[in-house]
Amino acid sequence: MPESMQRAKRLSQSRLSPIWIVPLLAALIGAWMVWDNITSRGPLITLNMQNAEGIEAGKTLIKTRNVEVGHVEAVRLSDDLSHTVVTARMSRDAERMLNSDSRFWVVKPRIGREGISGLNTVLSGAYIQLTPGKSDESQDNFDVLDQPPVAPPDAPGLRINLVSQVGNSLSAGDPVTYQGYTVGRVESTEFDPDKREMRHRLFIQAPYDSLVTDTTRFWSSSGIDIQLDSEGVNVNLDSFETLISGGVTFGVPEDVTQGSAAKQGATYTLYNSEESAREGTYDQYIEYVLLVDDTVRGLSRGAPVEYRGVRIGTVESVPWHFTAPQPDSLTQFAIPVLIRIEPQRLESGDDVTGDIDDQAVKDRFEKMFKNYGLRATLKAGNLLTGALFVDVNFNDDADPYKPLTFDGKPVFPTMSGGFAQIEQKVSNLLDKLNNLQVEPILERLDQTMQTSQQTLEQVRQIAQSVNAIVSDPATQQLPSSLNDTLQELQGTLNGFSSGSRGYQQLNDTLKQLETLMRDLQPVARTLREQPNALIFDREVKTDPVPRAPQ
Known part of the structure; x- marks a missing residue:
């Protein structure tokens, strides 16, 4: 067979068809996109809220400083239906912001003590605000705050704790004032059921945090404070904001040093008023019991104990252990009143916070009880309210002092007060009147x-x-008769006037009488010298001859 007539042989060769390049490339791109999506996604966090008002899955954003750092993926109720659980996807860069002290809250239109906020969310919708924390401990489950925080964790200032009794009306956001000027806010408040006390956390913004020292006192401010007690009427006005919502104010009591700067997280006591805060400075005292025979109506806890107008203590309890046995030396069932003598009130400056020698003070009082008649009496401090206070003074008429104790406390000797003395005097007067015949x-x-x-x-x-x-007609005619007589007498006197005839005759008669009297003078002289001259001749006496000198 000729070579041209030979049939060609089929050779088999395996190779990839170019048509598979497209799906393979698509698969690689898809895998890369999945991997990129997985690696670029941020952590998934859970937010616990009381209600989901304004929150929508797939729409509500999470922002920090107005920058989007996440979004809400799902909103559902908790298993026990007590709250709302929000699942949010954060961005990859937001993972470092999720710490144990990070805070979340919902930004929406609010009307609060500081005014209206969140108006920009009316059109855009509410969003969740994130404030990053500084803790090294990561966290993925958070409780969303009901109100925006007073200040971010990194804000310059001072955070302190206050402890108060049950019944305080402070709440988050209330102002903290110093002499009427707002310098901070109440961040949070909670009740401790074990200790039965309220705990508040305050933030004092810089630079006002330097005003808080270890001797600072905090008290509640209600905006207006009216006190009507034994010292009179006292009215204090604070800011308008505290008048509406209340708040906290602070200061350093008088005669107390400023002290050193307060530390972060320091704990203070929250007093009910400025007066109680001032009284809290005197933390060293000596307790005595007054056994009062008079009425204690008008005497209340907190009333002052004064010595000649200077406060030296405070009434602690009225009455105190009323059913305790009385000392045997008492003849009447007295009312026990517990008082505190506070020697720090008589100190000043650094001495107020210094230690007091209790035994030395007790010995001094014992000496004054025994030797000088120091006694306590109840006196009226305010006639309008009838409030009483304890007055301590020396009395020379005091009964001899006998040391007594009442339920383990030393007894401060007493005397009847002013009203009791008046009552006793009135009673004695009535007894004397009753004994009269x-x-x-x-x-x-x-x-x-x-x-x-x-x-x-x-x-x-x-x-x-x-x-x-007086009614007799004759008596009534006496005035007219007397008037006629006077008129006649006046006519007679007018007849002897200087120009009348009677006056001339009277004048001539007087002249003749004068001449006659002048002629009779020699005769009268002779008869005086020789009474018998009318019968015998008058003797002629010769001139006397003076005697010759011997």
């Missing part, structure tokens, strides 16, 4: 009344007689 006095008084009645009858008769005399 009233019947003899009444009999004498009756006799005196009868005599007075007779005298009045005689006076009445005399008055009738005088009235009869």
Whole structure:
């Protein structure tokens, strides 16, 4: 067979068809996209909320400083239906923000004490705000706050804790003021059922945190404080915000040093008022019991104990252990009142916080009880309210001092107060009046009344007689007769005037009389010298001759 007539042989060769390149490339791209999506996705977190108002799956964003760092993927109820569980996907860069002290809250329109906030979410919708923490401990389950935090964790300032009794009305967001100026806010408040006390956390923003020291006192501020006690009426006004919602204010009491700067997380006591905060400074005291025989109506806990107007203590309890046995030396069932003598009130500066020698103070009081008659009495501090206070003073008329104890406490000797003394004097006066012999006095008084009645009858008769005399017509004519007589006398006197005839005759007669008297003078002189001259001749006496000198 010719070579051209030979049939060709089929050779088999295995190779990849180019058509498979496209699906393989698509698979690689898909795998890369899946891997990129997995590696670029951030962590999944769980947010616990009371309700999901304004939260929508796939729409609600999570932001930090107005930058999107995540979004809500699902919203559901918890298994026990007590709250809402929100599942959110965070961005890859947001993983470092999820710490144990990170905070979440919902930004939406709010009307609060500081005004209106969140108006920009009216159109865009609510979103969840994230404030990153600084803790090294990671966390993926968070509780969303009901209110925005007062300040971010990294804000400059001071965070402290307050402890108060049950019944305080503080809540998160209330202002913290210093002399009426807002310097911080209440961050949180909670109740400790084991210790039965309220715990509050405060944030004082910089630079006002330097105002808080270890001697600072905190007290509740209600905006207006009206006190009506034994010291009078006291009215204090604070800011308008505290008037509406209340708040906390602080300061350092008078006569107390400023102290050193407060530390982060320090714990203080929250007092009910500024007065109670000031009283809390005097933490060293000596307790005495007053056994009061008078009424204690008007004496209340917190009333002052004063020595000549200077406060030296406080009434602690009225009454105190009322059913405890009385000392045998007492004759009456007295009312026990517990008081505190606070020697720190008489100190100043650093001495207020210094230690007090209790035994030395007790010995000094014992000496004054025994030798100088130091006694305590109840006195009225406010006549309007009837409030009483304890007045301590020396009394020379005090009974001899006998040391007594009441239920383990030393007894501070007492005396009856001013009202009790007045009551005793009135009672003694009534006793004396009761012991008077009233019947003899009444009999004498009756006799005196009868005599007075007779005298009045005689006076009445005399008055009738005088009235009869005055009513007589002859008596009534006396004034006209007297007037006629006076007129006649006036006419007679007018007849002897200097120019009348009678006056001339009287004048001539007087001149003749004068001449006659002048002529009779020699005769009278002779008769005086020689009475018998009318019968015998008058003797002629010769001139006397003076005697010659011997």
